[in-house]
Amino acid sequence: MEFSTHTTASLHQIKTAxxxxxxxxxxxxxPAADVIDRASDHAVRNVVKTEFRGRAGATLVLRSLPGVTAQRVVLVGLGKQSEYNARAHAAAEQGFAAYCATARLTEGASTLVANPVADVDLRTRARSAAIAAGAATYHYDTTFSAPDRDARPKLxxxxxxxxxxxVAQVQQGLREGAAIAHGMELTRNLGNLPGNICTPTYLGDTAKKLAREFGSLKVEVLDRKQVEALGMGSFLSVARGSEEPLRFIVLRHQIKAAKKSKSGPVVLVGKGITFDAGGISLKPAATMDEMKYDMCGAASVLGTFRALAELELPVEVVGLIAACENLPSGKANKPGDVVTSMSGQTIEILNTDAEGRLVLCDALTYAERFKPSAVIDIATLTGACVVALGHVNTGLFSTDDSLADALLSAGKQSLDTAWRLPMDSAYQDQLKSNFADIANIGGPAAGSVTAACFLSRFTKAYRWAHLDIAGTAWRGGKDKGATARPVPMLMQFLLDQA
Incomplete structure (x- = not known):
């Protein structure tokens, strides 16, 4: 979608659908509504008095207003003025874009970004407007036999x-928001694809396609033999149960204008389990289809890199994706097996469905070679995080307060929020094993915390944070689909770094 600006002179004379x-x-x-009201001999106020309550995100369409050139004037509810905030602004922008899409319009004009929001600058409001429009017009039909092309938004x-x-501030914000929206679209598409299409190989090919499209990206895709040579025994053990070949994907974003960071790149690590049946510790059948979303961490890394590349953001970033399937077979991990990770630490596998941490730990060890300024892993890791936080906040764990604070701030600013959970050393006791250096689960209590504690054993060499997106990466039920979280948070974090 294209985003542009128009100055407010002669607002009532703007030609638009x-x-x-x-x-x-x-x-x-x-202020803009007041201008249109005066131009239309107070037609707007008359309608507001009788028909429109201004509920946040609600819309009402007025056609052919006297004195106004626009074919339609769309009243968009902002909610109570005393409560008008960034989230209400995003809802208003999304409501307008959704109306345009539903009405089959190809273009529209909005005055909403000019409405002041406490503590939110114009650039941020414009960025939010573009992201909201992208969300409102997203449409998936890739795997339908005869896609309904009339259902696709024409906006x-x-x-x-x-x-x-x-104008300059708004244009910059729109450019950033459009890039983030494009990255989110890629993330959602990857998440929504079924596991028989979006395989580890497919993720690797997607990364290669991005590198061909954007010159700032370099991609390397490692196969099983190369992963074996690295000694990633933990990752390999998860992939062993499937006939689908694993892939370890390494992305680098570096543009000529970027100053090479003295403190090292930011490394994003994505969990890429393209289908998770649980292995021998088989999951219940109900909603198992949603385990195609177990690669949403990987999808969010690819979406973030797409946005980075479009913006040519002057910051050095590395992406690592450990991709495989977790299936039961004669070759699959068994409860009680002991495997050796790339770090040399041995792991007793008490539950084969706690596989995400087994692939991430080797990727986190691999990240050391980049001497990173920070490492952030993104994973649909634990059902326990959904129990703790529901579907509102991403779970944030970190051994570094400043990194945690930066991510929390980025989440708040991007409306892609997180909540920090504890990582007290006492939780580590739950991971003790009689037969290996560490067990891969710590029992039912504090399951998301002990999962993070497990990962922390492999992150001693750098600043690290873990995002558990099990509750936020997708929705179930009638609105089933990927959300593309936490791409907005990650991009806001990287924009802040730049």
């Missing part, structure tokens, strides 16, 4: 109407 103006729940009009362009002095 639909013009969005904001209405607060207390009946107050936004191609949204113009943000702003003061002339604000």
């Amino acid at each position: 639909a013009l969005a103006i904001g209405i607060y729940a207390d009946g107050e009009l936004s 191609k362009k949204i113009v943000q109407v702003v003061d002339r002095a604000d």
